Amino acid sequence: MKAAVVRAFGEPLVIEERPDPEPGPGQVRVRVEASGLCHTDIHAAHGDWPVKPSPPFVPGHEGVGLVEKLGEGVTHLAVGQRVAVPWLGTACGRCEHCLSGWETLCEQQVNTGYGCDGGYAGKMLARADFAQPVPDGVSPFDAAPLTCAGVTTYKALKVAGVRPAQLVAVSGVGGLGHLAVQYAKIAGATVAAIDVTDEKLDLAAELGADILVDARKDDVGEVLKRYGGAHAAIALAVDEAAFSAVHSGLRRGGKLVMVALPAHGTVRLPIFDTVLGGTSVIGSIVGTRQDLAEVFQLHAAGRTRVIHEIRPLESVNESIEAVLRGEVKARIVFDLGAHR
Secondary structure (H helix, E strand, O other): OEEEEEOOOOOOOEEEEOOOOOOOOOEEEEEEEEEEEOHHHHHHHHOOOOOOOOOOEOOOOOEEEEEEEEOOOOOOOOOOOEEEEOOEEEOOOOOHHHHOOOHHHOOOOEEEOOOEOOOOEOEEEEEHHHOEEOOOOOOHHHHHHHHHHHHHHHHHHHHHOOOOOOEEEEEOOOOOHHHHHHHHHHOOOEEEEEEOOHHHHHHHHHOOOOEEEEOOOOOHHHHHHHOOOEEEEEEOOOOHHHHHHHHOOEEEEEEEEEOOOOOOOOOOOOHHHHHHHOOEEEEOOOOOHHHHHHHHHHHHOOOOOOOEEEEEHHHHHHHHHHHHOOOOOOEEEEEOOOOO
């Protein structure tokens, strides 16, 4: 099979031939149709974060494809069934986090494309219990971004406790942000979309954003305060200055939900204003299997649109550079050809 492999941090990925992996007990082999390019894959390939993957490895945690082979003991999936393989590749199932519906906080979790090989390959292995069935009628090219960008922003809005008529600020309208705008609208919120490119602000307006904030020329906090301040701010821009900017636009009792992970990023908080204003800063990491099932249900019902650009896997290095230069409208999805 063909795979894009990280051989050394910071070096271009190498396209190479690898043998088909064999599923062990509780695993399935998936013939990959589509795999999205998430900024996390770039961080993985560059070794940006304190906990690093171990080269050589295959990145990609938005893999979608057809079950090709069942490992011993797998009875709830069938050969030919379409599944998505998300960031949460497996969790222990026994700790307090897993047992209380917060499996994404499990300290024993293994992450797809980070702790095990991911979806930038013709075939991949997945734990059957964590391979999410994709509803009929949802294309693999839509399902791939939903598998991370969708479930991550959907969960962030849940963590923020967004309710109808609240003001939600979405900072960064890209692969994640264009879906966050839609989930906030589904929740009944008024949405302020913040970005630094005309194209992405236009996209936000097209998807229902009520307020557009151009961070190149507008003071983000001042604009949000004109509307009473944000009840929730979803920080998706991979830039630590953007976190501080949107935090300054919270109303009293508002919540900043941190999602993006700029390498070595930090945010300075004004203690006096935070205490008197009763504001909160919360981290939100991807979503659970149930969250992903709900994301797929919404899309199958026609409630969301996924904006993506399809490219061949061989373009992986050029595609990464395009993301880093901010040239991608929303999401790049690699076509692995299994659907043909």
